[in-house]
Amino acid sequence: MEKVVLVTGANSGIGLALCERLLNEDSQLRLCLACRNTQRALAARAALLTSHPDAHVDLLHLDVGSVRSVLTAAQEVKAKYTRLDYLYLNAGIMPNPHVDIKAFFSGLFSRNVINMFATAEGLLTQEDHLTSDGLQEVFATNLFGHFLLIRELEPLLCRAGHISRVVWTSSSNARRSAFNIDDIQHRRGTEPYSSSKFASDLLSLALNRHKNSQGLFSSVICPGLVMTNLTYGILPSFLWTIIMPIMWFIRIFTNTFTLTPYNGAEALHWLFLQKPESLDPRAKYHSLTSGLGTNYTQPRQAKESMYCMYKRPVHYYQVLNCFN
Ligand SMILES: NC(=O)C1=CN([C@@H]2O[C@H](COP(=O)(O)OP(=O)(O)OC[C@H]3O[C@@H](n4cnc5c(N)ncnc54)[C@H](OP(=O)(O)O)[C@@H]3O)[C@@H](O)[C@H]2O)C=CC1
Numbered sequence: 226m227e228k229v230v231l232v233t234g235a236n237s238g239i240g241l242a243l244c245e246r247l248l249n250e251d252s253q254l255r256l257c258l259a260c261r262n263t264q265r266a267l268a269a270r271a272a273l274l275t276s277h278p279d280a281h282v283d284l285l286h287l288d289v290g291s292v293r294s295v296l297t298a299a300q301e302v303k304a305k306y307t308r309l310d311y312l313y314l315n316a317g318i319m320p321n322p323h324v325d326i327k328a329f330f331s332g333l334f335s336r337n338v339i340n341m342f343a344t345a346e347g348l349l350t351q352e353d354h355l356t357s358d359g360l361q362e363v364f365a366t367n368l369f370g371h372f373l374l375i376r377e378l379e380p381l382l383c384r385a386g387h388i389s390r391v392v393w394t395s396s397s398n399a400r401r402s403a404f405n406i407d408d409i410q411h412r413r414g415t416e417p418y419s420s421s422k423f424a425s426d427l428l429s430l431a432l433n434r435h436k437n438s439q440g441l442f443s444s445v446i447c448p449g450l451v452m453t454n455l456t457y458g459i460l461p462s463f464l465w466t467i468i469m470p471i472m473w474f475i476r477i478f479t480n481t482f483t484l485t486p487y488n489g490a491e492a493l494h495w496l497f498l499q500k501p502e503s504l505d506p507r508a509k510y511h512s513l514t515s516g517l518g519t520n521y522t523q524p525r526q527a528k529e530s531m532y533c534m535y536k537r538p539v540h541y542y543q544v545l546n547c548f549n
């Protein structure tokens with residue numbers, strides 16, 4: 226049977242670009258687009274079939290922010306497929322973002338300017354709210370729904386004699402200081418996005434520790450700064466019109482400014498081609514684009530502070546397991 230690949234948040238941005246790239250790589254794939262909005266999912270499927278008329282593209286209704294939806298979708302996947310080779314955990318949100326304009330202008334004239342553009346450190350806060358399950362929405366969507374999905378799909382992901390891969394779309398905005406193991410939903414802070422992305426890095430480490438022996442391998446990537454619905458939602462559109470030429474100019478000097486979804490999907494695509502044994506479970510794989518527009522993937526080791534947390538991933542995994 227053909228390889229089966231499931232992508233969450235596949236109807237736009239980096240997820241959709243990844244699907245296009247995977248089909249360019251292997252037109253025999255069985256691709257499952259897991260999306261919450263049926264109309265947008267149908268449009269994405271139609272776009273993929275226009276460029277790959279013979280492709281197998283299935284749709285799965287999945288709202289990763291809803292526990293019930295994840296459980297139902299997982300049942301459907303188990304009933305439909307006998308294998309699952311790649312699970313791309315890409316859906317993500319950054320609701321009600323606020324840019325600290327003062328921090329932006331002081332960063333602009335500091336030595337930290339490149340880092341500020343690459344990571345948005347100290348620039349962005351969000352207003353989170355509760356889902357109908359009573360969870361913080363960013364935690365539920367970016368992390369917990371995906372954790373639950375992996376757990377429910379274990380019969381397909383952890384099979385004797387078979388290798389499966391989980392790939393998280395994390396971010397360079399993931400910050401250890403935004404994460405608190407005693408407040409894993411980030412109820413008390415203003416940087417739920419940073420917290421949820423750091424948590425996905427931590428969970429990936431934990432998954433490797435727990436599941437490699439059962440044939441499941443997890444990796445995290447950072448797509449760089451990509452212009453998608455998520456980024457466009459951060460500023461009013463007229464501001465983006467003014468800023469965009471500057472962004473393309475900075476791109477010449479800054480390889481993390483991947484800018485297009487195609488470029489941003491580079492590391493996701495690259496991981497698809499790698500053998501899991503050759504990967505570093507502690508690295509984050511970055512999509513990068515050179516000034517001349519060449520795409521490449523580079524592993525970057527987590528900071529020392531992450532290693533200090535190296536015992537914590539297991540603890541975090543246990544906390545999540547007890548969560549529901
Ligand atoms: N753009 C960037 O610069 C960066 C993005 N990322 C990460 O990349 C990933 C993809 O984002 P990007 O392509 O930029 O943005 P998009 O907004 O284009 O894509 C996000 C996707 O996630 C889906 N999604 C959101 N919430 C849910 C949900 N509850 N259930 C199912 N699907 C959902 C969206 O569906 P819908 O259309 O229904 O909203 C959409 O398909 C995210 O995890 C983001 O955090 C990381 C670093 C940088």
Ligand SMILES: CC(C)CCC[C@@H](C)[C@H]1CC[C@H]2C3=CC[C@H]4[C@H](C)C(=O)CC[C@]4(C)[C@H]3CC[C@]12C
Pocket residue numbers: 324326329341342343344345348349395396397398449450456459460468
């Ligand atoms: C106040 C304006 C004149 C200028 C504001 C610029 C900002 C809107 C952008 C500067 C840096 C950008 C980002 C950096 C990192 C991204 C990160 C890796 C991610 O996961 C999601 C998107 C970013 C936060 C992105 C968003 C726009 C900026 C903050």
